[in-house]
Amino acid sequence: MVVKPLTGNYAVAWAVKLAKVKVIAAYPITPQTTIVEKLSEFAERGLLDAKVIRVDSEFSALAATWGAAAGGVRAFTATSSHGLLYMHEVVWWVAGSRIPLVMAIVTRTIGPPWNIWTDHSDIMDQRDTGWIIMMAEHNQEVLDSVIQLYRITEDPRVYLPGIVGLDAFILSHTTEPVDIPPQELVDSYLPPRRQPYVMTIKEPLIMGNIPADLKWNMKMRWDIHASLIRAKEVIEEADREWYKLTGRSYGGLIECYKCDDAKTYIIGMGAWVGDMRDAVDRLRDEGYDVGLIKVRFIRPFPDDKIASVVKNAKLCIVFDRSISAGSAGPLFLDVASHIHRYGINVPVVNVLAGLTGLDVTSNEIAYVVKKIYDSFEKGELRNNIVWYFGGDELWW
Amino acid sequence: MSEYVKYLPLAKPKIGVAGKTGSWRTEKPIYDPSKCIKCDLCWLHCPEGTIDVGVSENGYVRIDYDYCKGCGICANVCPVKAISMVPER
Numbered sequence: 001m002v003v004k005p006l007t008g009n010y011a012v013a014w015a016v017k018l019a020k021v022k023v024i025a026a027y028p029i030t031p032q033t034t035i036v037e038k039l040s041e042f043a044e045r046g047l048l049d050a051k052v053i054r055v056d057s058e059f060s061a062l063a064a065t066w067g068a069a070a071g072g073v074r075a076f077t078a079t080s081s082h083g084l085l086y087m088h089e090v091v092w093w094v095a096g097s098r099i100p101l102v103m104a105i106v107t108r109t110i111g112p113p114w115n116i117w118t119d120h121s122d123i124m125d126q127r128d129t130g131w132i133i134m135m136a137e138h139n140q141e142v143l144d145s146v147i148q149l150y151r152i153t154e155d156p157r158v159y160l161p162g163i164v165g166l167d168a169f170i171l172s173h174t175t176e177p178v179d180i181p182p183q184e185l186v187d188s189y190l191p192p193r194r195q196p197y198v199m200t201i202k203e204p205l206i207m208g209n210i211p212a213d214l215k216w217n218m219k220m221r222w223d224i225h226a227s228l229i230r231a232k233e234v235i236e237e238a239d240r241e242w243y244k245l246t247g248r249s250y251g252g253l254i255e256c257y258k259c260d261d262a263k264t265y266i267i268g269m270g271a272w273v274g275d276m277r278d279a280v281d282r283l284r285d286e287g288y289d290v291g292l293i294k295v296r297f298i299r300p301f302p303d304d305k306i307a308s309v310v311k312n313a314k315l316c317i318v319f320d321r322s323i324s325a326g327s328a329g330p331l332f333l334d335v336a337s338h339i340h341r342y343g344i345n346v347p348v349v350n351v352l353a354g355l356t357g358l359d360v361t362s363n364e365i366a367y368v369v370k371k372i373y374d375s376f377e378k379g380e381l382r383n384n385i386v387w388y389f390g391g392d393e394l395w396w
Numbered sequence: 397m398s399e400y401v402k403y404l405p406l407a408k409p410k411i412g413v414a415g416k417t418g419s420w421r422t423e424k425p426i427y428d429p430s431k432c433i434k435c436d437l438c439w440l441h442c443p444e445g446t447i448d449v450g451v452s453e454n455g456y457v458r459i460d461y462d463y464c465k466g467c468g469i470c471a472n473v474c475p476v477k478a479i480s481m482v483p484e485r
Contacts, residue, residue, distance in 0.1 A: 096405055097405065098401055098404055156398040156399070156400055156401070157398075157400045159398055159400075159401045196398050196401050196404060197404070197406060204408070204409050205406055205407070205408060205409075206406065206407040206408070206409050207405055207406055208405045209405070209407050211405070216403065217405075219402075219403040220403040220404070220405055222403070223401060223402060223403040223404075227400065227401060230400065
């Protein structure tokens with residue numbers, strides 16, 4: 001076992017190296033840049049047998065990564081925020097083509113105004129594209145998840161690309177001790193590259209031509225959806241197998257913290273889940289019956305998992321770090337609508353916090369939960385979509 | 397392919413899947429073998445793959461008029477103007 005102090009971005013780079021990725025194409029954008037800088041260094045020093053393609057834009061970065069993957073090799077790219085939006089069309093093409101590859105998104109606020117700090121607007125913008133999308137809580141999970149995603153995306157039950165999200169600076173530029181598994185361990189965990197078809201010059205294929213039959217076209221959309229639903233079991237398997245090899249499990253799709261005897265659930269995704277754990281500890285000390293559900297995968301959405309945890313709850317509080325303006329936070333929308341599908345009638349409150357990179361401490365999370373909990377108990381909850389700007393500034 | 401993933405946006409290219417697209421032409425490329433320098437640029441640029449080179453009994457370039465849509469790129473890239481576009485009637 002080798003433990004190194006790694007930033008979240010370097011943890012991504014190490015995982016890509018361990019996955020023996022053959023082609024990397026990327027365009028620099030803060031806060032993602034140091035991922036591909038590190039990978040270029042690995043390649044230059046002969047530690048990674050990969051071709052690093054420098055391109056003119058993020059659109060080209062994903063297109064080149066995709067082309068390499070379609071040609072039969074493991075490929076990787078990374079981006080953030082405006083770069084991700086610039087490649088958004090290709091994001092759809094990759095999923096539609098069913099070619100597996102992995103992308104890291106270092107989540108960053110979208111302008112205007114220019115802002116490099118984390119929120120989840122950019123990654124949440126991708127959730128209808130057909131990709132597998134997850135977010136990590138800490139740097140060890142970042143490294144483990146990138147490796148896991150190569151296994152998940154290349155599984156014949158799935159054959160879809162995948163995104164590993166990590167919060168800008170909170171993870172990307174913060175150093176934590178990270179266990180780097182030995183190469184033989186990763187080799188035994190990752191099967192050789194598999195994909196639904198390989199583009200070669202000898203046997204030409206046309207991908208994505210205008211369909212003669214629109215029913216067939218709609219069935220492609222169905223197939224992507226069905227594959228994502230099937231991916232849930234593949235994700236759980238990948239987590240279990242990883243646990244056997246490393247002793248580390250993240251619960252697969254969701255992770256529960258102090259859920260067993262809880263009646264009130266905090267639900268969140270990303271790095272601030274670590275702060276939510278502290279908030280739960282503090283609230284428990286004060287007698288609150290709270291537990292925490294960490295949503296690891298937003299796509300496929302762990303509807304059944306969350307429903308089975310909260311079915312006897314009295315209150316759920318979902319923290320969103322982005323908003324679908326004019327509606328509500330996307331995580332809240334998924335939680336509320338899916339538990340309803342399972343016939344569960346638990347009040348769900350949405351807290352919009354930490355948008356535009358506004359820092360949110362564990363103290364502040366505890367403060368907000370208490371405010372909502374107390375007003376709920378008194379029957380005084382005025383609105384179930386609340387905005388929190390830090391300190392005592394809570395807009396109901 | 398996979399036993400799970402059944403609906404893929406794939407097709408095998410073959411000649412004439414969209415019918416005889418040559419009927420779409422408004423201008424026809426006419427090749428003059430006496431000017432041709434056999435540079436292959438028309439072959440390289442044809443977006444429809446309707447130009448063959450080195451196989452024609454009539455000089456060097458052969459154009460497949462069943463599928464040539466008459467875009468004129470071959471005439472445009474020819475450095476010696478060995479291909480000219482003539483209106484279809």
